[in-house]
Amino acid sequence: MELDINEIMKILPHRPPMLLVDRILEIDPFHSATGIKNITMIEPQFAGHFPGHPIMPGVLILEAMAQVGGVAMLYPEEHRGKIALFGGMEHVKFKHPVIPGDQLVTKAEIVRVRGNFGVLHADGYVKDQLVASADFKFALKEQDDM
Numbered sequence: 001m002e003l004d005i006n007e008i009m010k011i012l013p014h015r016p017p018m019l020l021v022d023r024i025l026e027i028d029p030f031h032s033a034t035g036i037k038n039i040t041m042i043e044p045q046f047a048g049h050f051p052g053h054p055i056m057p058g059v060l061i062l063e064a065m066a067q068v069g070g071v072a073m074l075y076p077e078e079h080r081g082k083i084a085l086f087g088g089m090e091h092v093k094f095k096h097p098v099i100p101g102d103q104l105v106t107k108a109e110i111v112r113v114r115g116n117f118g119v120l121h122a123d124g125y126v127k128d129q130l131v132a133s134a135d136f137k138f139a140l141k142e143q144d145d146m
Helices: 005-011 058-074
Strands: 023-028 032-038 082-094 103-114 117-126 129-142
Touching: 005 023, 005 058, 023 058, 032 058, 058 082, 058 103, 058 117, 058 129
Parallel strands: none
Antiparallel strands: 023 032, 032 103, 082 129, 103 117, 117 129
8 A cells, every 4th residue: 555645644743844755655554664755955954964965864864764664653543643752763874875866765664562662673775775774762642742
């Protein structure tokens, strides 16, 4: 099952410029998702990171990867309207830079859940080459509790 940007915005609370998922290619709700982020030169971070040599900041790569996992977590009706918050990141690795013109493909899998807390593993690829990986600790919260 694919989700377009309009369906993604019904699930995630993020909005541009912080919405970093353009399409979900596959989803197994509350288990896994594969999504894409098209990297374009018109994104605001490239004005300063780095002039003349644009590279997507690692923190935004991680955020894009986490948002794909967030779609898997928040897709079930009982989780709609909640927000997934970072509790920590482990085993973060960056293998190659991501630049304008690339398409970041994230494969995210929910590894473990206990109550409202869990761990998500995500791998990011450009042209089938691993560019980043990380384990994210998360908490699901009601937006009213924030």
